[in-house]
Amino acid sequence: MNRLRCRQGRGLALLCVLLGTLCETGAGQIRYSIPEELDKGSFVGNIAKDLGLEPEELAERGGRIVSRGKTPPLFALSPRSGGLVTAGRVDREELCAHSPRCLVKFNVLIEDKLNIFEVEIEIKDVNDNAPDFLTEELEIKISELTSPGTRFPLKTAFDPDVGLNALQKYQLSPNDYFSLAVKSVSGGAKYPELILERALDREEENVHQLVLSASDGGDPVRSGDMRIQVVVLDANDNPPEFPQPEYHVSVLENVPVGTRLLRVNATDPDEGFNAQVSYTLDKMPGNAAQIFHLDSVTGDLSILRSLDYEDAMFYEIKIEAKDGPGLLSRAKVLVTVLDVNDNAPEVTVTSLTGSVPEDATPGREVALINVHDRDSGQNGQVTVFALGNLPFDLEKSIDYYYRLVTARSLDREQVSEYNLTLRATDGGTPSLSTEAHIHLRVTDVNDNPPTFAHTSYAAYIPENNPRGTSIFALTAHDPDSDSNGLITYTLTEGTLQGAPLSSYISINSDSGILYALRSFDYEQFRELQLWVTASDSGDPSLSSNVSLSLFILDQNDNVPEILYPALPTDGSTGVELAPRSAEPGYLVTKVVAVDRDSGQNAWLSYRLLKASEPGLFAVGVHTGEVRTARALQDRDALKQSLVVAVQDHGQPPLSATVTLTVAVADSIPDVLADLGSLEPSPNSDASDLTLYLVVAVAVVSCVFLAFVIVLLALRVRRWYQSRLLQASCGGTARGPATHFVGVDGVQAFLQTYSHEVSLTADSRKSHLIFPQPNYADTLISHESCEKSEPLLISQELLEAKGDSRLLQDKYWAKMKFSNTTSGRRC
16 A cells, blocks of 8 residues: 555656756765655666766766665666666665665766766655554553553554654544553654543443554655553452342241242452352341351252241341452341141032033033132132133032033034133132132034035046046045034036936045046047035035036047048059259148147157158158259159158157159150150160050040049039039038148148149140149048048039049049148147
């Protein structure tokens, strides 16, 4: 901290150096004055000018500093400016300690003329040191009997600075007992002294905390502190004191020997040996010294012999308390002997019912009590009452008889039996009492219906459960006892899907456990609402109802069902077309599948299980879209076979596979041309493949022409059948068919990608065009999904149910010229 403050003032100090530099030439001596703590390289004086030289001449003529000691030089010559600068940090306290004036002398030698000059530099003090005590805390012990005015020397502070920057004054923190005196000796040293201003009292305050501060006269002022702890030593200036001058004790005449009557306690505010108090009995007339005993350490006053009220009914005892050095004080103990009430009351239960029903009205008599005390006068006056806050009262009857009656209604469920304590107390001093105990049982009444812990319950059971599986346990509580608390459980009858509820669920009438009588199917129903009744066996019977919601949990028991491409019934396979010019990412077709399960069991993922040309096609994991993974090349086969697997996310997962056939060609004639241009090979597989393709193209062309003819015929027939359908449906209007597929709540969008085909007389001039996909929504009924029928069937084909062969031909004709894909399930 001192270094930091010093550096903040270096700029001002350097200015002082430049303005106050003293240069005297004469008799070969040069003087300068600088403050301490300058940085290395700080300017001291223009010594070249003071020697009458130019700055560059000082170095040319061999000017250098000649040191007189072995210590490294504190100053150096600057060859550029010809000035005298500091060679390091200059610390005045390190060089001159407490000297009032600090001078540093050295010589400057000019070698070419062998001239030497004496240089004297005065180091000015800077307030870079604060007064410091050798110890941070000082403890002084003073007796509380010390006279005011006594002086106690204190530790002095040390400040290495000089002049005004040195230690200037001491200051004591404000207090009521001490002051500070500072003694100055020759040489300017100051010694602080602590003066006691007023008498100390250890009992009032045993420790005094003071702070002594020492400060210098610098700018800014610096200071240091020392904590002073004054410990006040004890003196025996206080005698023991009793809290009261007299003690009054009343004691019965029949107290046993050794009974402690009281304990006297005298306190001494001193400490240590001065506060050790002992007790003694003063001389007493008669035989009182043989009757009472006083413990000298504890001050307990006890009885040595039995007391007799007829011999003496009053004693006066004097007690002395003395501390260690001998200061003492006295007190009196007045003992009064009391007559004894030596007969306790007697309590007799004359009549007792033993039990009472919980519905008994207030005021019903339970028992008859008799009390008696053989003493006379006040000692024979007896008061009887029941202990505790119990629902019973005692009513006075004739003479010394009392009636025990009910005070308020009873509740056996809260308290089933009572143990009553009757206490009879006489009027003696001290009074004597006798207790009698009565056990009373509360009989039960059926006043509580069975209760369930909750107003409704929910239970969960996985589907496909075994028959007889326990589902849930319902427990009702009835606080009544015996038959009033015996609970029977019944299931409220109802129907579910036309069958009685009891054919699905049964309940154990004793335990309340529900059992499944059937194996549940989540796809059939998902929730059952039950009502359970709990009835007790009281008379009359009380009951309560509670609802139970039974939720069927889905299990992964349905394999994914592939809707498209559907397996043909005639044994053939559908063909998907892809142009050779297709870019990577071209949509070839889409696999559509659904799962009758729900939740995670119905989440489907698609993957390419097998491909004749690996890396050519890719399948969307979540969409099932089959796209080209790279551009088609000439070396790629015209026919590609793909196996796509559809898997759900159940545990364990279930899966299904479908095989796709993809034909690669820009047009059907190109397929034939490509196949014809291939050179014959000794292997007959190539020629067979060419033959198959030619036959396939011919068949496709014939089927397409048949499809067009059938479509025209169905258009004409549609008008006639629509009237018949409306009449058979009772006038119900038929909604327009859509392309929206739903199976058991799982819905999927289908996208139809149609290909335009233009045919001419020359089959080699026919072209196959691949336009952008058109989207249509088609809704297929739930029954069609369950029967795994083809989904993408036009309205005309749906109406032609009578001609199954025509429907099948038209369906496969369209499947061979269309790519159908499904979107994401809803």
